[in-house]
Amino acid sequence: MEQLPTDNATPDLNTSVFKRLALSDSGFVFDPVTGKSYTVNETGFWLIRQLQQDNNLDTLYKEIVREFDGETKIIERNVIEFLEQIRRHIF
């Protein structure tokens, strides 16, 4: 069984990889280096946009808490899980 990231996990944020992704408002994401395409929901789209702007995790958490309702701890965990998913698929 795949191990889920812990609260202390710090995903490797290679922003150059995020920057190369082509994002459409529809949630369609295309990686011009690997040729893979993905679909993300509104929150995922927002997150990738933030990561393309060189935001570090602390800034990202602050932005996301301001943008979305929810407990900070849960939001942080969800962000880490999402980033882990991205890492598995894109990197």
Add this chain to the structure above:
Amino acid sequence: MTQTSSIRIAVTGLNAKPDNPSSGLAVARCIRDSVEFDGKIIGFSYDVMDSGLYLNETIDSAYLLPYPSSGDQALLQRLQNIYKEDPFDILIPCLDAELSNVIRIQEHLEEMGVRLLLPDSEQLKRRNKDRLSELAEQAGVSAPEITQISHPGFFYTCHQEDWRYPLVVKGTYYDAGIANNAEEGVTLFRKISAEWGLPIIVQRFVSGEEFNLTALGDGKGNLRDAVMMRKRAVTDKGKAWAGVTIHDENLLNAAKKLVKVLKWSGPLEVEMLRTPQGEYHLIEINPRFPAWIYLSAAAGCNLPWALVKMIQEETIERPIPDIGKLYIRYAQEKVIELSEFENMAIWGQRNGTILEKE
């Protein structure tokens, strides 16, 4: 030399079987797509059932050639006879199996007035599957280790020489499969050797996804006009059924190194595996345009037309291919009159003057 606009271009490889098409028809479509082209396309193929022979919307006239196993002189004689009645200025070979024959008769063709851009025999051999590791090492490109075998007993003892399963089993010219154990290895050995002969090539398995690059070599060590593609869907034979244009500097640099070492002349396709860590491993170099070459024209970098220009020693603007152009291949029927089929079966031609039967 005939002007570009009214040039007569011959292409081979008109088999368009949906699961494993040759590239000739796609090359012809690329040329037809060029706004500068207003000439004639002559098609050559080997089997009366090759559908491209009958596609008059793309191929103006079409002829059967003797199979490559007939040898270079039979090919030359046939081309000379066709040329007398239906001359052509440029020949673009699109099949691996015919290339060594065409290279051997290249001088005769050029004396007739036909121009080509081909590698020489040694360049062709250096990219053979059995010499690929050696070439990769010279170019500083990674490639899975290979060994050649002539007996299926290898698969029961290979672990003693540190060859662990899964292993890739390949024919020297064509066909490949993955063996997960000795029994599967022996089955693949028998199947491939029965069709394509010995030796069989065994290659260490590398986990990854296949990426392809097609380009032109200028014969001086430079790679020109590369178009890169990742397969998005494959047929049962592993051929691209759908693909998308990409750009990866690592793939491009690997191809540049290979072309530099080979001093490749003419079209080629480099097939590489990309591991999850992003490392590229050389799998194959095909000495011709790939079947997906129409994607180059669709992406704005029409490589077959660039080849025509290169052969004519004309300088052209080098367009950068669009990234994210996706194709999905489809099958369609071509309906023909029985008389057209009869002409091809009896006379080996369509739409030309009837040649004397050979």
